[in-house]
Amino acid sequence: MSARLVTFTLDGHLYGVDVTAVQEVLRGQPQTRIPLAPDAVSGLINLRGQVMSAVELRVRLGLPDRREDQEPMLVVVRVAGETIALLVDTIGAVMDVDDEQFEPPPDTLAGPGREFLVGAYKLEDQLLLSLDVDRAAAA
Amino acid sequence: MDEIDEIVQEFLVESHENLDQLDRDLVALEREPGSRDLLGSIFRTIHTIKGTSGFLAFGKLESVTHVGENLLARLRDGKMSMTPQTTDVLLAMVDTVRDLLSAIEEHGGEGDAEVGAVVERISALLEGREPAVEVVPESLVESLVEDAVERADKSAAESAAEAVEAPDAPAAETPVVDAVADHPDDHPDDHHGRRSVADSSIRVDVDLLDTLMQLVGELVLTRNQIVRQAGDQQDVELTRSAQRLNLIASELQEGVMKTRMQPIDNLWAKLPRVVRDLGAHCGKRVALSMVGKETELDRSLLEAVKDPLTHLVRNAVDHGLETPEDRMAAGKPAEGVLTLRAFHEGGQVVVEVSDDGAGIDADKVGAKAVERGLRTANQLAQMTPTDVLQLIFLPGFSTAAAVTNVSGRGVGMDVVKTNIEAIGGTIEIESVVGRGTTCRLRIPLTLAIVPALTVECAGDRYAIPQLSLLELVALDADRAANAVEDVNGASVYRLRGSLLPLVRLADVLGVESDRSDGHVLIAVLQAEGKRFGLVIDRVLSTEEIVVKPLGTQLKAIGTYSGATILGDGRVALILDVQALARRVLNMDALDQEDRTGDDARGTAGRTLRLLVAGLGEGRKVAIPLSSVTRLENFDRTALERVGNREVVQYRGGILPVVRLNDYYGVASARDSEELVVVIYTVGDRSVALVVDEIVDIVDEVTEFHDDVTDHGVLGSTLVRDRIVEVLDVRAAIMSADPSFYADHEMPELQEAM
Known part of the structure; x- marks a missing residue:
């Protein structure tokens, strides 16, 4: 068994989501902020006439805020019938990974990461953290 | 008459469509004579026409379709088999039916079209006699029937189309505008510019319309963008094009919206029956009048309004209208009138359901709301009767027990309101005790x-x-x-x-x-x-x-x-x-409750909201705001005299007028045609207090100084460092309306029991 993931980086770490959930990847778009919305929902984006919410993965995963001058990239995913844009630092590639490389998250992992990470794929030079896209995009 | 006409119109459209299908089916049937499906389909079509024509009392049509149906039944059941003759006869029948329909469409009746011939042919076939094709035509060129028959003889396949499109001699002079109708007519001009019913409407898949609607939505967006950008730039050409685009997009949008529009009558059509049955069930006599049937709204909205509207109508019959005996006793006609009214107003559709029944007593509604803990008595005192009535839309207001007390109008009203608001509409209720109740729905034309x-x-x-x-x-x-x-x-x-x-x-x-x-x-x-x-x-x-x-x-x-x-x-x-x-x-309401809680704890001073009004000679009075419902300006001429008292008409009621200047014996300093009036309400009774001016509304911890009491003054208080008399409103009002508080003090519940 193997999986195919779309990879991206957040604060220097490599993350991946299942390729079947990803609709497209694009550059940052102007956002409309939503007062009273949950912290992780950073705004609304107009994608070719469709309005979708943008989820800031850095907030979601409890990572430090992105530098002001760094433009986020968008990974547009379809989850439970809704289209949602995930804000990430940079886009990586589509990567095939093998189940043998997989390991569940270490027991020492706590905090928001635990909730949204399925586990890690041990690549040769680094770890690819697999994101539970359903949970990360919802609520 | 209108109703009948509409039914006939629908019947015509439907039948024309069915006949076209029938032509195709018959021709196809000739190629595969044994097809049960085709025979079944044809049978059903003819059967439908027969049924409806019987219902609408089109005797000739019914007789033709009746024999046709018999023939088809035999064919379908395999008791007879298809022969070219059968096909001919059937096609002739279809043409006759078509002809009759055209006559109905043009003259509103079957006219003098000859049907005996076709009936005879079919009967002959049914009885197994030799089909006597040549025997038939007697009233030769009278109608198209014979034409069709001859043509049908020549070629079944061509007949239908040709009989319609290329009529012979008698019709040749008549400009053929109608594709279907071709009846020799004394007034050929009638044909001009009139399309037949079948041609002037088509059926369109609703999904397609929805898609169109969406696309138009996108177009409107793009238009907005372009118009905006054109405004930013100084390009005259671009601006001009943008304006045209703007115009066209608006019209397109309107047009597409219209395609989804349906008259509200589609919804109302079922209501007379509902009203009749329910009226009979409740032992009430109800006349239903419907105004504005042709008012159109988006079909999705029509669907959404259906249940709430039916609910309101049922409520009106069940609880709004009284029994004939009660009505007679109240001096009203035994038959209650339920009026449905629909009209366009300000980009919305307004639908009203009114009855001339007993009406709803705002007081009882208020009492109920307090009893159920939905509003406090204080809150209630500040509400106008109209606002109080709206309380029946609150969830939790209505229960079965409310049916007897509050004339039962509360049942499920919260659901009605929720449904209406879900589609961006609003609902309000008005009622005059003894005269009736009106529920008004305001619905947007479209949602998108x-x-x-x-x-x-x-x-x-x-x-x-x-x-x-x-x-x-x-x-x-x-x-x-x-x-x-x-x-x-x-x-x-x-x-x-x-x-x-x-x-x-x-x-x-x-x-x-x-x-x-x-x-x-x-x-x-x-x-x-x-x-x-x-x-x-x-x-x-x-x-x-x-x-x-x-x-x-x-x-x-x-x-x-x-x-x-x-x-x-x-x-x-x-x-x-x-x-x-x-x-x-709601946050406000909570705040208020908190404050009353503080009051109860009994601090030294009381927090009281006061309306400070100015009178003549520099006097100022303060009126407790909790009893003030409205501030109004009346024209001096609006005051009328009843006996030695002044009154004013206000919201369908008559209010006694108290001129505070006169009451305190000061001369008014105001010299204007307009009177400044404070509407002061306790329970359902109000008085109009005339003052010179509204000075302020203050909200301070006050202490009453009772030692300076004067005639009609409760005490004085410091308002922003000035001494203001606090009006003994009670005494002032009693002077104008001695019975003002009488009702209110009577234990109301006993009455309600």
């Missing part, structure tokens, strides 16, 4: 595109649906400083004499307003039957916006009803005014 006001707050843009918007008030810094007043921490603005609670959008959203020049912009909104002012930073424009749904996690916030894309491509949130009102106004 709504006119909205775009505003700015803290640098972000928001859209407010026009539906909830009453007016805009702009105050410059100077006026704002005075006009926005403070009632114990709650801002209010005096809008034409009545107090409008103000809500700062920035506060609600928890953002920082960027307006620092002191200007105040107020959008006066209406929701939940209440008015409030939303303070915003800037008003941008009104435009038609396309509503886009929000994701689930944003819906949960409950402040936004959707999002839209503005002219520059940016997203703007649409404010959910209903939810906003619920949120803000």
Whole structure:
């Protein structure tokens, strides 16, 4: 068994989501902020006439805020019938990974990461953290 | 007559469609004579026409289709088999039917068309006699029937089309405008410019219309963008094109919306039966009158309105109207009148359900609401009777027990309201005890595109649906400083004499307003039957916006009803005014309850809201605000005399007038045709107190100084360091209406039992 993931980086770490959930990847778009919305929902984006919410993965995963001058990239995913844009630092590639490389998250992992990470794929030079896209995009 | 005509029209459209299908089926049948499916289909079609024509009393049509049906039944059941002759006869029958339909369409009746021939042929075939084709035509060129018969003989396949399109001699002179109708006519001119029913309408898949609607929505968006950009640039050509685009897009939008429109009669058509049955069941006599049947609205809305409307109608018959005996006793005709009225008003469809029944007593509604803990007695005292009536829409108001007490109108009304509001509509109720009740629904024409006001707050843009918007008030810094007043921490603005609670959008959203020049912009909104002012930073424009749904996690916030894309491509949130009102106004109610709680603990001074009014000779009086329902300006001529008392007509009632100047024996300093009036209400009774001017509304810890009492003065108090007399309103009112408090003090519940 193997999986195919779309990879991206957040604060220097490599993350991946299942390729079947990803609709497209694009550059940052102007956002409309939503007062009273949950912290992780950073705004609304107009994608070719469709309005979708943008989820800031850095907030979601409890990572430090992105530098002001760094433009986020968008990974547009379809989850439970809704289209949602995930804000990430940079886009990586589509990567095939093998189940043998997989390991569940270490027991020492706590905090928001635990909730949204399925586990890690041990690549040769680094770890690819697999994101539970359903949970990360919802609520 | 109109109704009948409409039924006939529908019958014609349907039958024409069916006949076209029939032609194809018959021809196909000739190729595969054994096909049960085809025979079944043909049989059903003829059967339908027969049934309806019998119902509509078209005897000839019925007789032709009847024998045709018999023949088809035999064929279908395999008792006879198809022969070319059978096909001919059947086609001839179809043509005769078509002919009769044309006659009906043109003259409203079957005319003198000859049907005996065809009936005879079919009967002959049925009885197994030799089909006597040549025997038939006697009234030769009288109608198209014979034509069709001859042609059918020549070639069954051609017959249908040709008989219609290329009629022979008698019709040749007549300009053939109608594709179907071709009846020799004394007035050929009648044909001009008239399309037959079948040609003037087509059936379209609803999904296709929905897709079109969506596309138009997108087009409107793009148009908004282009018009905006063209406005920014100084290119005359571009501006001109943009204007044309604007125009065309608007018309297109209107046109597409129209395709989805259906007359409300589609909905109403079922109601006479409902009313009749229910009336019979409840032992009531009801005359149903329907006005504005042709009023159209979007079909999706029609569907959404169906249940609430039926509910309202049932309620009106069940609880609104009285029994014939009660009505006679009340001096009304035994037969109650239930009126449905629909009309367009300001981009909305208004649907009213009114009855001339017993009406709803606002007092009882109020008592019920207090009993159920939905409102406190204090809150109730500040509400107008109309506002009190709206309480029946509150969830939890209605129970089975309410049926007897509150004339039972509460049943399920909260559901009705919820359903109506779900489609962006509003509902309100009006009632005059003894005269009847009116429920008024206001429904938007369509859901997808709504006119909205775009505003700015803290640098972000928001859209407010026009539906909830009453007016805009702009105050410059100077006026704002005075006009926005403070009632114990709650801002209010005096809008034409009545107090409008103000809500700062920035506060609600928890953002920082960027307006620092002191200007105040107020959008006066209406929701939940209440008015409030939303303070915003800037008003941008009104435009038609396309509503886009929000994701689930944003819906949960409950402040936004959707999002839209503005002219520059940016997203703007649409404010959910209903939810906003619920949120803000309930918070107010909570505040009030907290305060009364404080009162109960009994501190030294009492916090009392007072309306300070000025009289002549520099006197000022304070009236407890809790009993003030409205501030009004009346024309001097509006006052009338009854005996030695002055009264004024107000909202369908008669109020006694108390001139406070006269009461205190001071000369009025006001010299104007307009009277400043404070409407003072206890329970369901009101008086109009005439004062010189409204000075202020104060809300301070007050101490009464009882030692300086004067005639009609309860005491004096310090208001902003000035001594103001607190009016003994009770005494003043008793002087005008000695029975004012009588009703209120009577134990009401005993009466209700």
